Amino acid sequence: AQRVTQPEKLLSVFKGAPVELKCNYSYSGSPELFWYVQYSRQRLQLLLRHISRESIKGFTADLNKGETSFHLKKPFAQEEDSAMYYCALFQGAQKLVFGQGTRLTINP
Amino acid sequence: NAGVTQTPKFRVLKTGQSMTLLCAQDMNHEYMYWYRQDPGMGLRLIHYSVGEGTTAKGEVPDGYNVSRLKKQNFLLGLESAAPSQTSVYFCASRPSGTGELFFGEGSRLTVL
Numbered sequence: 001a002q003r004v005t006q007p008e009k010l011l012s013v014f015k016g017a018p019v020e021l022k023c024n025y026s027y028s029g030s031p032e033l034f035w036y037v038q039y040s041r042q043r044l045q046l047l048l049r050h051i052s053r054e055s056i057k058g059f060t061a062d063l064n065k066g067e068t069s070f071h072l073k074k075p076f077a078q079e080e081d082s083a084m085y086y087c088a089l090f091q092g093a094q095k096l097v098f099g100q101g102t103r104l105t106i107n108p
Numbered sequence: 109n110a111g112v113t114q115t116p117k118f119r120v121l122k123t124g125q126s127m128t129l130l131c132a133q134d135m136n137h138e139y140m141y142w143y144r145q146d147p148g149m150g151l152r153l154i155h156y157s158v159g160e161g162t163t164a165k166g167e168v169p170d171g172y173n174v175s176r177l178k179k180q181n182f183l184l185g186l187e188s189a190a191p192s193q194t195s196v197y198f199c200a201s202r203p204s205g206t207g208e209l210f211f212g213e214g215s216r217l218t219v220l
Contacts, residue, residue: 009148032207044151044198044211086151090207094139094158095166100150 002027004089006099013077014107021072021102023061023087032090033070035061036098039083047085048072057081077106110134114199114212121189121219129184129215131199139202140182141166141209142174144195151198157182189219 003026013019025031035047048056050063050070061072070087087099112133121127131140142154153166157176171193173185182201186193196216200209 006150034207036209043213044200044209046208049208088207094164095153095156096141096207096209097153098143098151100148 002089002091002097004087004097004099006085006087006102008102009100010103010105012105012107015079016076019072019074019077019081019104019106021085021087021104023070023072023099025068025070025087025089027068027089027091031063031065031070033061033063034088034090034096035059035070035072036086036088037083038086044086079106079108082106112199112201112210112212114197114215116215117213118216119218121186121217123190123219125189126185126187127189127217128186129197129199129217131182131184131201131212133180133182133199133201133210135201135203135210136179137201137203137210138179139204140176141200141202142172142182142184143198143200144168145198145214146195154184154197186217189217191219193217194219 005024033050037047038044059074086101089097115130141156143151152168155174157163160179163174175183196214199212
């Protein structure tokens with residue numbers, strides 16, 4: 001079955017430290033993966049998609065098919081990065097499956 | 109530029125009452141979705157629609173019904189609310205050919 005796993009429910013780092021939010025997936029086909037973010041009192045929004053291979057707000061994510069991972073990374077955390085982050089797998093045709101989410105807190 | 113709009117944003121129900129959540133999108137998207145968000149559970153898909161007049165079950169459909177009579181609207185109904193349905197509900201839509209979802213602001217439902 002297709003599944004997305006985010007092993008950390010909570011992650012706390014200091015401002016300026018590197019950040020890595022883990023995401024692992026299981027999918028039999030060719031995966032299309034996303035990171036969504038929900039800032040306090042805002043709606044969920046797309047942060048990154050693996051196809052575009054872009055960097056948004058300093059975040060990058062590389063698809064590793066061998067390890068079935070799509071970890072989100074940022075070299076220097078900022079306080080405004082505090083938010084809820086969801087990894088998501090597009091199952092093709094119809095559905096997006098989300099992980100359990102990781103609440104990231106950046107301490108000053 | 110409204111995007112995806114959900115109403116109501118907050119509601120308190122007693123066990124056994126019924127209610128309907130309305131989702132409206134003005135982007136002419138084919139696909140629409142209802143998710144619930146619970147602590148530690150992430151976003152779980154309740155029902156979805158691939159076009160006007162069609163609906164399908166998601167991961168947690170029990171206790172909910174949906175309708176998509178018009179392309180721009182996707183209604184989520186609770187016929188007999190239960191405390192287990194206390195949650196934040198998110199509607200989302202997307203166009204064909206992409207996995208990018210556009211979300212509403214969420215509706216917080218409390219069932220006493």
